[in-house]
Amino acid sequence: MMESIWILFVTAFFFSALLLYRNRFRIKSKYRNQLPLGTLGWPFIGETIEFVSCAYTDRPEIFMDKRRGMYGKVFKSHIFGSPTIVSTDAEVNKFILQSDAKVFVPSYPKSLTELMGESSILLINGSLQRRIHGLIGAFFKSQQLKAQITRDMQKYVQESMANWREEHPIYIQDQTKNIAFQVLVKALISLDPGEEMELLKKHFQEFISGLVSLPINLPGTKLYRSLQAKKKMVKLVHKIIQAKTNRNISNSKVPEDVVDVLLNDASGQLTDNLIADNMIDMMIPGEDSVPILMTLTIKYLSECPAALQQLREENMKLKKLKDQAGEPLRWSDYLTLSFTQSVIMETLRIGNIISGVMRKAMKDVEIKGYLIPKGWCAFAYFRSVHLDESNYDWPHQFNPWRWQDKDISSCNFTPFGGGQRLCPGLDLARLEASIFLHHLVTQFRWFAEEDTIVNFPTVRMKRRMAIWVRRVDSSAAMVKKV
Numbered sequence: 001m002m003e004s005i006w007i008l009f010v011t012a013f014f015f016s017a018l019l020l021y022r023n024r025f026r027i028k029s030k031y032r033n034q035l036p037l038g039t040l041g042w043p044f045i046g047e048t049i050e051f052v053s054c055a056y057t058d059r060p061e062i063f064m065d066k067r068r069g070m071y072g073k074v075f076k077s078h079i080f081g082s083p084t085i086v087s088t089d090a091e092v093n094k095f096i097l098q099s100d101a102k103v104f105v106p107s108y109p110k111s112l113t114e115l116m117g118e119s120s121i122l123l124i125n126g127s128l129q130r131r132i133h134g135l136i137g138a139f140f141k142s143q144q145l146k147a148q149i150t151r152d153m154q155k156y157v158q159e160s161m162a163n164w165r166e167e168h169p170i171y172i173q174d175q176t177k178n179i180a181f182q183v184l185v186k187a188l189i190s191l192d193p194g195e196e197m198e199l200l201k202k203h204f205q206e207f208i209s210g211l212v213s214l215p216i217n218l219p220g221t222k223l224y225r226s227l228q229a230k231k232k233m234v235k236l237v238h239k240i241i242q243a244k245t246n247r248n249i250s251n252s253k254v255p256e257d258v259v260d261v262l263l264n265d266a267s268g269q270l271t272d273n274l275i276a277d278n279m280i281d282m283m284i285p286g287e288d289s290v291p292i293l294m295t296l297t298i299k300y301l302s303e304c305p306a307a308l309q310q311l312r313e314e315n316m317k318l319k320k321l322k323d324q325a326g327e328p329l330r331w332s333d334y335l336t337l338s339f340t341q342s343v344i345m346e347t348l349r350i351g352n353i354i355s356g357v358m359r360k361a362m363k364d365v366e367i368k369g370y371l372i373p374k375g376w377c378a379f380a381y382f383r384s385v386h387l388d389e390s391n392y393d394w395p396h397q398f399n400p401w402r403w404q405d406k407d408i409s410s411c412n413f414t415p416f417g418g419g420q421r422l423c424p425g426l427d428l429a430r431l432e433a434s435i436f437l438h439h440l441v442t443q444f445r446w447f448a449e450e451d452t453i454v455n456f457p458t459v460r461m462k463r464r465m466a467i468w469v470r471r472v473d474s475s476a477a478m479v480k481k482v
């Protein structure tokens, strides 16, 4: 008896849940004919499981390729709890990126929005987003910041490389993470390496570990611990803001860091709380991406001796010139290294550090005849565009030479996004990678251990990219086999 009541209860629950789901996402009849082809998959989970299982492989774009073959470059699906129009079409992606907040707003998992807070630059829209974005973008482009980044980066890279030993493997992923974090924190809040920096790093690791977690904020949960870590970091930034305000240095003509830039803003919209929160939120896109760019570059170069040789020759030539003239390298010197820049671009194309961006439609939108209904997500998937053979010959081959006379501004290449949310850190990322590469190839030869790229939830190396190094002056020959 008990058993049949139980079965009845479970069946009733299942059907009401199904009904609820159908009502929520039932495609209105007016949309049915205009929606792109595709399937919404299973109730609740949609196609998320297949998407995630592909994302974990070395070819995450397989999920897209399969559907592209059946439905075309733009198709409908249901991933991460939302009906979604997936675009692997460069022009549709461009439209999505260029649209303002009346049409699309950013869409992130719930745990991420909880951690970032309402005033985070990654979430806000309209005039406030444009204001903060403009201020940061202009500062990151300034010659003065580039000069400072160059000095800091050179110092941190040299300090780090001075400790490299030939008898131990060097984990490039860890080394670059450490260096890039120091550079980023210096640019944001002028904090120098030391005890406070170490504490900040520790809290930041705790903070980001909750970015992909269950959205449950109760003592003991990952999200709770993350939020606590963020509070401690925000407190530190408040202390820095207070010290700047007391010394009145924030009103100096030349801002030293991003905090100064935002404190100097005369609009009155940027409160101390907003500034402090945003300093931490800005570490999210900045902290991981640059080290991964450097790490992937080393991976691809290790597998392509001809490219490594040309890169080394280019950098050696510059070093010799500068040494002879007795001049230090400036930021502009690094950016004149055309083959080095091609190597970085090719790494961005093939590595796809950010595979795409998610937006939510604020109204029904029609792009190139495809409908994106209000409330649905649009997933502009850059990875498929970057690996499309109609855009790039032999797209899976690392070939930096392809960039030597190619138009970079094309909408087929969007590693830093585009439109109003174009990454403000793009120049910094390229500069930091150039400096790291220069010092590595002019001082060392290396042998890379076998490693593979993991693509989900973020891009990283499975075994932290271990290399065995030899200082160039001690031996020009290739190094010991592991």
Ligand code: HEM
Pocket: 106, 121, 122, 129, 133, 282, 283, 285, 286, 287, 289, 290, 293, 353, 354, 357, 358, 414, 415, 416, 417, 418, 420, 421, 422, 423, 424, 425, 426, 428, 429
């Ligand atoms: C290789 C390195 C990097 C890559 C591939 C990258 C990629 C991206 C992409 C694709 C976006 C657009 C997101 C969207 O449209 O929703 C973005 C936004 C952003 N990036 Fe980067 N990024 C990198 C480095 C950095 C660095 C070093 C910083 C420095 C703090 C930074 C700060 C930001 C910020 C603040 C935004 C949000 C802009 C806004 O919404 O107004 N990024 N990044």
